Amino acid sequence: MERKELIKLWYISYFPKVASFISKRGGTLEDAKDIFQESLMILYEKRNTEFNLNEKAYLFGICKNLWFKHLNNISKLQNETIDFKEESEPSVDENRLLKLLNSAGKKCMRLLQRFYYDNQKTEIIREEFGFSSNHSTAVQKYKCLEKIRETVKQNSLRYESFFE
Template sequence: MNNLIRATAADREQLFIALYKSAFPSVARYISKMGGSFDEAKDVFQDALVIYYEKAAVGTFSIKTNEKAYLLGISKHLWLRKFKDNVLHSPIDGIDLAAVADEEDYSENKLMHYLATAGKKCMDLLRSFYYDRVPLGDAATLFGFSGVRSATVQKYKCLEKVRETIKQKSLTYEDFLI
């Protein structure tokens, strides 16, 4: 990094091109997942490059991983800060609350469908533990298990049934969001 300051303009340009090629695709993917555009990704990455260069010029930092990871971290931080600022200042006039509620109902119904594939006893056990916050000791008594360990094992088996169903259908987290 100290070499960055002493390098010629052509060497610095080559370094920045290499950093752009290696790190920018990861930053663009991250910002896209977070709802940002390609232009926003470019802006954030360029800001990250400026921060990287300024810190290298001052010589006040050391990178513990590599430049690509460091730039990705800076970019994530900048995006989250920008996203938070945008959310705090965005008007709510144009939001269709009925559509938001419909989307939530749809994803909830889809999730409930896959939970139901594990069976009624599993649904009741999972509901009592996760929704009603019944301690496993009480759940063991309630559901007729021999002890807490049996209830824990049964809860695990129920979750595995749901996971297996989701895996068989090749579902991802995003399938539950729409």
């Protein structure tokens, strides 16, 4: 089956259950779309491996894990108190992180900032950046994240590297 047809089939077959799951746990339709999109990319990559898997169960499991991770990240952000000092110099750790993020390029940095820091809706980001659809917006976000992941891999960086 062609990739486009396969993804369309997955959306029709599995998205309603995922959207319902996320909605019951305080999420929006946009949240469900973002989680489902990320899950589809993971499933599509795993589908090309040699082992067989129950696509529906695997996809739903990915969605659940991503949603709980998302909720956990939101919870952590809400519990943190950050003391911003005017005209303070960035720490060595902040400089490392900014350098890593900048390695993906200014457009990627702006795109990720809109998604994660500004919590902008996909439609608004799509219009701002001139993407043709919400799907292409999500794909571009994924590509930006992959650029950063690849930089981390190439430099053999670990999470702990930023907090030494």
